[in-house]
Amino acid sequence: MKKYILGIESSCDDTAVAVVTEAGEVKSSVIASQTDLHAQFGGVFPEFAGRAHVAAILPTIERAMQEAGITPADLEAIGVTRGPGLIGSLLVGLSTASGLGLGWGVPVIGVNHLRGHLRSADLEETRVSYPAIILLVSGGHTFLAHMDSPAEIQLLGSTRDDSVGEAYDKVGRMLDLGYPGGPVVDRTAKLGQANIPFPRPMLHKGLEFSFSGLKSAVARYLDATENPVVEDVAASFVEAAMDILLTKCRKALQQYPVRSLVVVGGVAASPQLRAQAGELCDEMGVTLCLPPLRWSTDNAAMIALATWDYLHLDKAPEPLPALQLAIGDF
Amino acid sequence: MSLILCIETSVTPYGVVLVSEGEVVFNSLTAAVVNQDKDVATIVHAAFQAAGQKPGALTKIAINRGPGGTSSIRTGVAFANSLAYSLRIPVVGFNTFELLGIAGWQQFHCPVISTVKSIKGNAYVGLFAAGEIAATQYGPLAAVVQEMTANLPEFAVAGAHREAIQNMFPGRTVHDTGQKFGLATAMLDLPDLLATRGLLYPAFIRPITEESSLFFAE
Ligand SMILES: [Zn+2]
Numbered sequence: 001m002k003k004y005i006l007g008i009e010s011s012c013d014d015t016a017v018a019v020v021t022e023a024g025e026v027k028s029s030v031i032a033s034q035t036d037l038h039a040q041f042g043g044v045f046p047e048f049a050g051r052a053h054v055a056a057i058l059p060t061i062e063r064a065m066q067e068a069g070i071t072p073a074d075l076e077a078i079g080v081t082r083g084p085g086l087i088g089s090l091l092v093g094l095s096t097a098s099g100l101g102l103g104w105g106v107p108v109i110g111v112n113h114l115r116g117h118l119r120s121a122d123l124e125e126t127r128v129s130y131p132a133i134i135l136l137v138s139g140g141h142t143f144l145a146h147m148d149s150p151a152e153i154q155l156l157g158s159t160r161d162d163s164v165g166e167a168y169d170k171v172g173r174m175l176d177l178g179y180p181g182g183p184v185v186d187r188t189a190k191l192g193q194a195n196i197p198f199p200r201p202m203l204h205k206g207l208e209f210s211f212s213g214l215k216s217a218v219a220r221y222l223d224a225t226e227n228p229v230v231e232d233v234a235a236s237f238v239e240a241a242m243d244i245l246l247t248k249c250r251k252a253l254q255q256y257p258v259r260s261l262v263v264v265g266g267v268a269a270s271p272q273l274r275a276q277a278g279e280l281c282d283e284m285g286v287t288l289c290l291p292p293l294r295w296s297t298d299n300a301a302m303i304a305l306a307t308w309d310y311l312h313l314d315k316a317p318e319p320l321p322a323l324q325l326a327i328g329d330f
Numbered sequence: 331m332s333l334i335l336c337i338e339t340s341v342t343p344y345g346v347v348l349v350s351e352g353e354v355v356f357n358s359l360t361a362a363v364v365n366q367d368k369d370v371a372t373i374v375h376a377a378f379q380a381a382g383q384k385p386g387a388l389t390k391i392a393i394n395r396g397p398g399g400t401s402s403i404r405t406g407v408a409f410a411n412s413l414a415y416s417l418r419i420p421v422v423g424f425n426t427f428e429l430l431g432i433a434g435w436q437q438f439h440c441p442v443i444s445t446v447k448s449i450k451g452n453a454y455v456g457l458f459a460a461g462e463i464a465a466t467q468y469g470p471l472a473a474v475v476q477e478m479t480a481n482l483p484e485f486a487v488a489g490a491h492r493e494a495i496q497n498m499f500p501g502r503t504v505h506d507t508g509q510k511f512g513l514a515t516a517m518l519d520l521p522d523l524l525a526t527r528g529l530l531y532p533a534f535i536r537p538i539t540e541e542s543s544l545f546f547a548e
Contacts, residue, residue, distance in 0.1 A: 050404055051539065057408065058415050058534055072416070088401050095408035098371035102385050103416025320369060 002076040004068065005311075006100075007304025008061070010093030011085025011113050012140065013037075013044045015056040019068035020304035024122050027068035029294070029301045032056035039179050050088030057096050064300075072104035079307025082110030083322035084140070090321045098319050109310050110317040111303050112325045114141065119150055119309065120302035121262045121291040128289050129259040133252045137245065137273070138265030138297070139165030139180070142209050144252050145327050147262075150309050155327045156252055157207030164241055165267050167211040171218050171237050175230050185234050186270050192231025194239035196221060200247070207248055207255075214240055238272055246276050253284045260287040268296045333383060334390045334524070335413075338514035339370055339406030340398020340426055340446075345514035346373045348381050356381040357515065370409050385417065392422040392517045392524060394429060396538040397446040397454040403537045411534040420528025423535040424520065427466060429512025430488035431458020432519045438505045441482055443475060444489040448540065453491060461520070468540045472498060 004027065009016040018029040034044075034052045065071075080097035083090060094110065101108035117136050121128050133156070134145045142165070143158030162170075165182060172181020177188060198221070201213035218237055222228055249261060261281050267273060274290060281288035295302060310316060315330045322329075332352065338345035348356035356377045368376075378385055393410035396403040407423075414421035427444045434442035441459040448454060453471040457464045457478050467474045475495055479485055486505035487495045496504045517524055529535065 047400070050401065051537070054404055054408055054411075054536060058411055058531060061412075061415075062531070088404065091401055091405045092408045095370065095405045096412040098369075099409040099412030099414075100416045102371065102374065103413045105386075319371070 002074060004070055004074050004076060005304040005307045006064070006075055006078045007300035007302070007307060008078065008080040008093045008097050009113070009116070009298060009300040009303045010053045010057065010089050011081045011083070012089060012298060013049045014298050015053050015060050016298060016300035017060045017064035018300035018304050019064055019070060020123070020301050020308070022308050024124060024126065024305050026124055026301045027070065028064045029299055030060050030064045030067065031299060032060050035180065044086070046086045046088050049086060050092055053089055053092035057092060061096070061100070072106060075104065075106045077307060077311060078106055078108045079111045079303050079310065080108060080319050081113045081116065081303055082317060082319060083325045084113055085323070087321055087323060094319045094321060107316065108319045109307055110319040110322065111306050111310065112329050113303070114325065114327050115153070115306040115309070115330070116302035117141070117264050118145065118147065118153060118327070119306045120264050120295040120299070121289050122150070123291065123295045123301050123305055127291060128262055129287060131256070131258045132260040132262050132289070133249070133256060133258050134262040134264065135245065135249055136265045137164050137263065137267035139163060139169065141265065142211070143327065144207050144248060146252070146256050146258070151313055153328050157209065157248065159209040159211060160202070161210055161212035162215060164209070164211055164245065165265070167215045167241060168267065170215050171234070174219055174222055175233060182267060182269065186238060186272060188231055189234040189238040189272070192229060192233070192235035194235040195232055196236035198236050198240040200240055200243050203244060203247055207252055209244060209248060211241070211244070214244070242272050242276055245273065246280055249277065250280055250284070253280070253286060258286060260289045262289040264291060264296050266297045269293050331387070332389050333387045334392060335374065335377070335388055336392045336514040336517045337370065337374070337406050337410055338394045338429070338512060339402045340394050340396055341511045342402065343367065344370050344373055344402070344406070346370070346377050347514040348377045348383065349518060350381070350383065354515065354518070355383070370406055374409075385413070388417055388419055390420050390422060390528060392424060393535055394512060394514070395423040395425050395535055397426055397448070400539075407535050407537045415531045415534070418531070420530050421535055422524055422527045423529070424517055424523065425456070425463070425538055426454070426489070426512050427456025427458055427463055428520060428523070429516040430507070430509055431456065431463065432461075432516050433509050433513065434458070434486040434488045434507040435461075436519065437507055438486040440505065441485045442507065443479060443485055443487050443495065445471065445475070445491040445495070447490040452540070454540075461522070
């Protein structure tokens with residue numbers, strides 16, 4: 001019986017491969033990280049990311065298959081990220097998946113990376129009760145969506161400019177805290193006072209986000225201030241970012257009666273965000289769903305789980321790059 | 331039994347050639363059934379259909395590692411690597427200078443200088459003579475070519491900068507091969523390399539880049 005999907009994810013700087021059952025059981029999930037490679041550039045350098053994917057992808061596939069203890073004959077399909085993402089990185093995953101599919105005689109399906117994130121909360125166990133509001137906060141994306149079911153997705157609002165993760169990275173760089181900025185900015189913020197009144201762009205305008213104004217305000221403050229207290233700047237930035245995220249979540253929960261709020265993406269690792277989202281959900285009487293962090297950052301298990309949705313819905317986009325996919329797209 | 335898939339993706343349209351028992355049974359550049367704008371997987375799929383062959387029957391895959399279009403090379407290499415891996419068969423890497431070199435050598439029976447465009451006035455330059463690469467270098471076009479051809483009374487040029495190089499040496503015999511890009515079929519004209527250079531996973535092909543230290547190493 002064929003009961004596994006092999007997921008392949010190479011949209012940005014991590015090469016990830018996983019084997020997942022129809023019920024969301026993760027048989028293996030292997031990630032070859034390029035964080036060290038890109039740390040020297042203070043961000044992801046696309047050409048080097050593509051090269052690193054070529055070097056990492058076959059060993060990662062081999063390990064994922066071995067750890068899952070399966071053979072190609074056990075595969076129902078291969079699901080591979082087709083976008084959004086960096087073209088040079090996506091192409092490596094897509095071409096590799098196509099070669100495997102041809103050699104193994106297994107169908108290959110191109111999967112929307114965003115649908116992977118939206119499904120990540122149900123990996124290993126069913127956690128989400130629908131309908132749900134989902135907040136995706138990462139280096140690549142910041143948006144709110146409404147989900148009636150795993151397949152029925154509606155975008156409520158996304159960022160007009162930077163993602164919140166980018167804002168973290170840029171502020172981390174301005175404060176000389178290193179890359180990636182998220183964890184270190186959060187840690188530094190805990191040591192300071194949020195005593196600088198940074199702006200909250202678009203706070204009361206619908207469910208869309210904007211972070212570039214906040215980022216520029218931090219830059220202006222640092223330019224204009226002699227001996228700024230790094231901890232206080234970080235604390236004030238984090239408070240403003242959280243204010244924006246939580247205010248939009250509250251609005252969404254007020255507008256849409258749902259059973260759960262799901263927070264996914266790399267920034268879901270923020271202790272400040274986790275704590276404040278918990279308080280909001282208690283107050284609103286909805287269940288907060290915070291999947292384990294390993295499923296929140298880019299991984300291939302979420303792509304594999306989303307691929308099962310594609311099979312159930314009879315959707316099979318070709319494994320070719322699609323850079324402009326929206327949340328509702330397949 | 332021998333069924334070899336030769337892939338060249340350094341330039342579009344991609345070249346995909348299927349060789350059964352030493353005979354070309356499919357060539358994407360001359361086959362009417364192929365939409366040449368397609369991605370490599372689609373063309374390879376069409377190759378098997380047109381030739382009435384199964385991927386499982388492949389005994390070897392050959393691929394051009396570049397230099398050439400960075401992402402198209404990477405696409406072809408990733409595809410060749412994973413197809414070879416999935417079938418547990420060897421994958422052979424050629425480079426652009428070998429493919430252009432053997433074609434030029436057969437034309438003029440003299441050393442062949444091939445060039446591939448790069449950025450900031452730099453070029454990839456390779457010298458092919460007597461069936462193999464004699465030198466390769468990445469750097470400013472004129473300086474590299476001057477150095478590489480210093481002891482060559484006669485040579486042929488192939489690749490991107492043929493005209494520029496001919497103009498550099500008014501007094502010497504410089505033949506123009508007329509070849510701008512390598513062809514997948516040229517891999518068959520290098521039978522020794524095709525026979526001996528195969529890598530089996532966990533070894534696999536890496537694209538040639540400006541930081542490859544260079545092409546002989548692997
Ligand atoms: Zn992502």
